[in-house]
Amino acid sequence: MLGGDIKQNYLVMKNENALIGLFQGMFPNNILTFNPGWDENAQNLGEFDDVRKI
Numbered sequence: 001m002l003g004g005d006i007k008q009n010y011l012v013m014k015n016e017n018a019l020i021g022l023f024q025g026m027f028p029n030n031i032l033t034f035n036p037g038w039d040e041n042a043q044n045l046g047e048f049d050d051v052r053k054i
Contacts, residue, residue: 014040 002019004011009024019040035042036050 002012002014004021010022010026012019012021014020017040034051036052037045037048039045
């Protein structure tokens with residue numbers, strides 16, 4: 001686990017290059033978000049495939 005608090009219904013987990021945030025009850029519907037152009041440490045990438053265009 002990278003961050004969050006299960007008692008507050010959210011966790012941020014990391015495994016190698018994969019980073020996922022789990023949030024229960026914070027949003028009215030299911031959502032999926034991306035940060036194109038960032039690596040797993042929120043650093044800008046020089047080149048990347050923009051998931052919004054794929």
